[in-house]
Amino acid sequence: MGFMKYTVLLLATLLLSIFGYAQSDENPAVWSHEVVEIEDGYELIFKADIYQDWFIYSLYTAEGGSMPSEFEFVGAGTDYELLGPTEEGKTYKKYTEVFDVEETFFKEKALFKQKIRLLNTDIKQVEVILYYQICKEVCVLKEEVFTISLNGGEVVVEDRTLDERSLAMTNALKLDLKQKSKLEEGSLHQKSASTNFWMLFGLGFLGGFIALLTPCVFPLIPLTVSFFTKHSGNRSKGIKSALLYGFFIVLIYFLLSLPFHLFDSVDSQILNTIATNVWLNVFFFAIFVFFAFSFFGYYELTLPSSWANKLDSASNKVGGGLGIFFMALTLAIVSFSCTGPILGGLLGSTTLAQGSVATNLTIGMTGFGLALALPFALFALFPTWLNSLPKSGGWMTTVKVVLGFLELAMAFKFLSNADLVGNWGIFKREIFLGIWIVIFLLLALYLFGIFRFPHDGQKQKPSLGRKATGVFSMAFAIYLVLGLTNITHLKTLSGFPPPDFYSISEKQSDCPLGLDCYKVFEEGVAAAREMNKPILLDFTGWGCVNCRRMEENVWSDPKIYPMLRDDYVLISLYVDDRKELPESQQFDFQYESGRIKTIKTIGQKWGTFQTINFNSASQPYYVLLSPELEVLNTAVQYVDTDTYEEWLKFGLNQYQLSMN
Numbered sequence: 001m002g003f004m005k006y007t008v009l010l011l012a013t014l015l016l017s018i019f020g021y022a023q024s025d026e027n028p029a030v031w032s033h034e035v036v037e038i039e040d041g042y043e044l045i046f047k048a049d050i051y052q053d054w055f056i057y058s059l060y061t062a063e064g065g066s067m068p069s070e071f072e073f074v075g076a077g078t079d080y081e082l083l084g085p086t087e088e089g090k091t092y093k094k095y096t097e098v099f100d101v102e103e104t105f106f107k108e109k110a111l112f113k114q115k116i117r118l119l120n121t122d123i124k125q126v127e128v129i130l131y132y133q134i135c136k137e138v139c140v141l142k143e144e145v146f147t148i149s150l151n152g153g154e155v156v157v158e159d160r161t162l163d164e165r166s167l168a169m170t171n172a173l174k175l176d177l178k179q180k181s182k183l184e185e186g187s188l189h190q191k192s193a194s195t196n197f198w199m200l201f202g203l204g205f206l207g208g209f210i211a212l213l214t215p216c217v218f219p220l221i222p223l224t225v226s227f228f229t230k231h232s233g234n235r236s237k238g239i240k241s242a243l244l245y246g247f248f249i250v251l252i253y254f255l256l257s258l259p260f261h262l263f264d265s266v267d268s269q270i271l272n273t274i275a276t277n278v279w280l281n282v283f284f285f286a287i288f289v290f291f292a293f294s295f296f297g298y299y300e301l302t303l304p305s306s307w308a309n310k311l312d313s314a315s316n317k318v319g320g321g322l323g324i325f326f327m328a329l330t331l332a333i334v335s336f337s338c339t340g341p342i343l344g345g346l347l348g349s350t351t352l353a354q355g356s357v358a359t360n361l362t363i364g365m366t367g368f369g370l371a372l373a374l375p376f377a378l379f380a381l382f383p384t385w386l387n388s389l390p391k392s393g394g395w396m397t398t399v400k401v402v403l404g405f406l407e408l409a410m411a412f413k414f415l416s417n418a419d420l421v422g423n424w425g426i427f428k429r430e431i432f433l434g435i436w437i438v439i440f441l442l443l444a445l446y447l448f449g450i451f452r453f454p455h456d457g458q459k460q461k462p463s464l465g466r467k468a469t470g471v472f473s474m475a476f477a478i479y480l481v482l483g484l485t486n487i488t489h490l491k492t493l494s495g496f497p498p499p500d501f502y503s504i505s506e507k508q509s510d511c512p513l514g515l516d517c518y519k520v521f522e523e524g525v526a527a528a529r530e531m532n533k534p535i536l537l538d539f540t541g542w543g544c545v546n547c548r549r550m551e552e553n554v555w556s557d558p559k560i561y562p563m564l565r566d567d568y569v570l571i572s573l574y575v576d577d578r579k580e581l582p583e584s585q586q587f588d589f590q591y592e593s594g595r596i597k598t599i600k601t602i603g604q605k606w607g608t609f610q611t612i613n614f615n616s617a618s619q620p621y622y623v624l625l626s627p628e629l630e631v632l633n634t635a636v637q638y639v640d641t642d643t644y645e646e647w648l649k650f651g652l653n654q655y656q657l658s659m660n
Helices: 001-023 164-173 180-184 195-213 218-230 236-268 270-274 278-295 305-318 320-334 334-353 358-380 383-388 392-421 429-447 464-484 521-531 545-557 563-566 602-614 641-659
Strands: 029-036 040-051 055-057 070-076 080-088 092-096 103-109 108-116 125-135 140-150 535-540 568-573 585-589 596-597 620-626
Touching: 029 125, 029 140, 040 055, 040 103, 040 125, 040 140, 070 080, 070 108, 092 334, 108 125, 140 545, 140 641, 164 585, 164 602, 195 358, 218 358, 218 392, 236 278, 236 320, 236 358, 278 392, 521 535, 521 568, 535 602, 545 641, 563 641, 568 602, 602 620
Parallel strands: 535 568
Antiparallel strands: 029 040, 040 108, 055 103, 055 125, 070 125, 080 108, 092 103, 103 108, 125 140, 535 620, 585 596
């Protein structure tokens, strides 16, 4: 039996190894094809298994967004004709703020079908080339060539050779890079997925902490802790009961997120439609305004009181651990008027983050529950700390009003999404920022006591904490004004206001952030030699989402932007540029496999240039070079601001050393 178990384990390991080799982050799409004879011709079928978290754009994704897939049917129109458009299998949609469009893509599986009718009955095979973009943290432009036998016979590969002109133009693309080994030193730094995890957990924890300070929860802390420590027979048992109570609070909020995973199992994009559907965004705008005015004191949100009464009765009857669970559930229900809008905000925030909405929500809800549970456990362990708690009072009403203004600000984020998706052109970046400026100015005026809401108590002189929060709100409004007037870039709000290009004013420069850049490598190198500056070589794409994110979030940073503007010569090569090269610049390129490809467009030229010299096909992809083509640092891709700053400074230092 031991031998058999060992054999099965070995076979399983080998199979996993083979599968892992066939499909991985290095090879994220595995293609296959088949041909089916139909009444008046043939149907060509193309399939791909897509590795987890990667996705491929549809042929029909929205114009102005990421680069769509594209088929080239070699010989179409002469040897055969296409019968109707190419059909696709199941696709998904998601709104992309960077490009202001709803994009269509495949995940896990891709399927294309094309019917053809032969015009030349002598042909036995057809060649089809698929150009596509596959993305995760970075996007990779790929090309898949299908040589398809129509009669099931052996495929005949035509033997082609490069002419002298093509050989010369291919050789001209090859750079004599010095210190090329530096490109591979260390791994390419990628933004860690754990960053998103901790951000969402922290957001949930912050929401739970704020909920603690509301009138629905705060007064219950000393009452509940006293109940456990004084009515459990002995202190040890009371502490155990309080810890169990805290655990059940965390568990309840964790369990509340699980139904969203059922949606995810049917379609993991179903919750992301919040960010892509105009009317759902309008609905969430209305809901958040409704939440905001409940915090302002115009009405109160409550679940049926009978629910809480029944659960409270059940906890008294059952007792023990199950009774404590019902007590925790009772807390969740009676505190809903304060926690409900906060949880709604948490749901809205998770739809704006990357990754699975259900997973994001589980992370956030767990953090929320932990923040609510901690005081009950800590004060049970250290009951003397209860004496240091502030007394309940008007400050809790102030907390609710502050939350109301934050809910109102979030509401306009959803309305902005609806405007972007619907192309209304109403809430341009300046309008959105103007509304937020008014909201935070009103919050500051409220905190300074200039006006009041219905549920405010007797007018009193604002406390020091209230004044400090008012000053912070006023400062934030001023920060927004500086962003509105382009005095500063609103990096801390990246992803919330509409993108820079969605503006009332027209943008003149087609270089990122208005920087000077070169789109032809040779021209950029000549400028670098003339100015005696190092080169930042930027392999990018018009339809590259993460390229735009790097430019908007990292390049715009006050520590980064001056270096790009003053210390480097920027060469941006767009590998998805479909503009055709002049005929005199078109040529054939031969891969190591022997396959020959005709370079017809600007994007094909720079994509080939990247492959030849840097053994990479992904974007964004950044390289630092001296004007004499010495590699100054390892190549990087999608990284955080601190890593990018350090990388640029190291390259500058290496260049200065080489000059001495």
